[in-house]
Amino acid sequence: MHQSYLEIFKQNESLEKTFRHILGLKEAIINFFGENKPGEIVFIACGSSYWSSLSAAMGITEKTGIRCSAVKSGDIVLNPEYYQKLYQNPLAIAPSRSGSTSETLMAIDLFKKWYASPVLSFVGFENAPILAVSDMAIELNWINEVSICQTKAFSNLYLAEILVGAILGNDQQLIAQLELFIKNFAQLSEHADNKIQQLLSELPGYKSLCVIASGKQYGVAIEGAYINIEMAQFPSHYYGMLELRHGPIVMIDESYLTFIICKNKPTEYEIKLIADIQKAGGKTAIIASQDAETNSDFSFIYGSETAPEVIALFGVFVLQGLAHYKAIQLGLDPDQPKELVQWIKI
Numbered sequence: 001m002h003q004s005y006l007e008i009f010k011q012n013e014s015l016e017k018t019f020r021h022i023l024g025l026k027e028a029i030i031n032f033f034g035e036n037k038p039g040e041i042v043f044i045a046c047g048s049s050y051w052s053s054l055s056a057a058m059g060i061t062e063k064t065g066i067r068c069s070a071v072k073s074g075d076i077v078l079n080p081e082y083y084q085k086l087y088q089n090p091l092a093i094a095p096s097r098s099g100s101t102s103e104t105l106m107a108i109d110l111f112k113k114w115y116a117s118p119v120l121s122f123v124g125f126e127n128a129p130i131l132a133v134s135d136m137a138i139e140l141n142w143i144n145e146v147s148i149c150q151t152k153a154f155s156n157l158y159l160a161e162i163l164v165g166a167i168l169g170n171d172q173q174l175i176a177q178l179e180l181f182i183k184n185f186a187q188l189s190e191h192a193d194n195k196i197q198q199l200l201s202e203l204p205g206y207k208s209l210c211v212i213a214s215g216k217q218y219g220v221a222i223e224g225a226y227i228n229i230e231m232a233q234f235p236s237h238y239y240g241m242l243e244l245r246h247g248p249i250v251m252i253d254e255s256y257l258t259f260i261i262c263k264n265k266p267t268e269y270e271i272k273l274i275a276d277i278q279k280a281g282g283k284t285a286i287i288a289s290q291d292a293e294t295n296s297d298f299s300f301i302y303g304s305e306t307a308p309e310v311i312a313l314f315g316v317f318v319l320q321g322l323a324h325y326k327a328i329q330l331g332l333d334p335d336q337p338k339e340l341v342q343w344i345k346i
Helices: 003-009 012-024 026-036 048-064 073-078 102-115 129-133 152-168 172-183 185-202 215-232 268-279 308-329
Strands: 040-045 068-072 090-096 119-123 136-139 208-213 236-240 256-261 283-288 298-301
Touching: 003 185, 003 308, 012 026, 012 152, 012 172, 012 185, 026 136, 026 152, 040 048, 040 073, 040 102, 048 068, 048 090, 048 152, 048 215, 048 308, 068 073, 073 102, 090 102, 090 152, 102 119, 102 129, 119 129, 119 152, 129 136, 152 172, 152 215, 152 308, 172 185, 172 308, 185 298, 185 308, 208 215, 208 308, 215 236, 215 256, 215 308, 256 268, 256 308, 268 283, 283 308, 298 308
Parallel strands: 040 068, 040 090, 090 119, 119 136, 208 236, 208 256, 256 283, 283 298
Antiparallel strands: none
């Protein structure tokens, strides 16, 4: 058994620890934001941490009314003339598995220089350099993988980010739904494991993967495509839900498998898009809260109505599992993709 299998399909223990830890910091989180009174909130991140931030930023805006955005650390470093006058009294959130990635550390230094920005960081590694530049650091030392690619680390960082939004917005319903997801994870994991293996058995020859989503699920969908690029070294693409028709659909044919992460139960728009993809010859798989008459070739169903953030967590886990099994199918080691390391130094 590969290490990445355990880190994907048995990640419920780490998710439970993260959930309890963040809720235990509720008062400190509220005080940190209350004392700093940000004009806006900016996620600074790169790689997988950026994609989780892209999704989490929308939820924080929705729940707090404070404008929240995500920006790639490397873009700040390469384009300082644009970013140094862009924000008004920003508070920075910096999620980083390693806490050592060069671009993120450099970008934080610039934000402190330009704005004296307070920084909240989430970090998985102990004694990480990011701790020295953080005004509040949330250490999640149980999320790190032995294998190279972010799997449970991504899920835990995203969980931490959306929990902060739920705390600031006092969204007790989302907190309860996240707790239920973690409680049911073992059952969901077993079901997804079997479904993924069935999919690969029935579609052994698909040559390209496409992942589509919208809104708060879009960044997570991108990560779902990325993990298949990284772990399985497999051609994977990502688009906004309704963006697919605006050009990219010309690429869809019988060699494509498209995953659709639905906001909840499939909507009329998503059902019509599935039909268009199938008309072009492609195969489809939906990730949704409940089933519907979509005629999708494959369905990964959560089982009850829930928040889009929960479906996003469920969806990225399914796509991590797909990447694991696809790598094995292609004769690759999912634990050690070529030329990848756990963090980047430039």
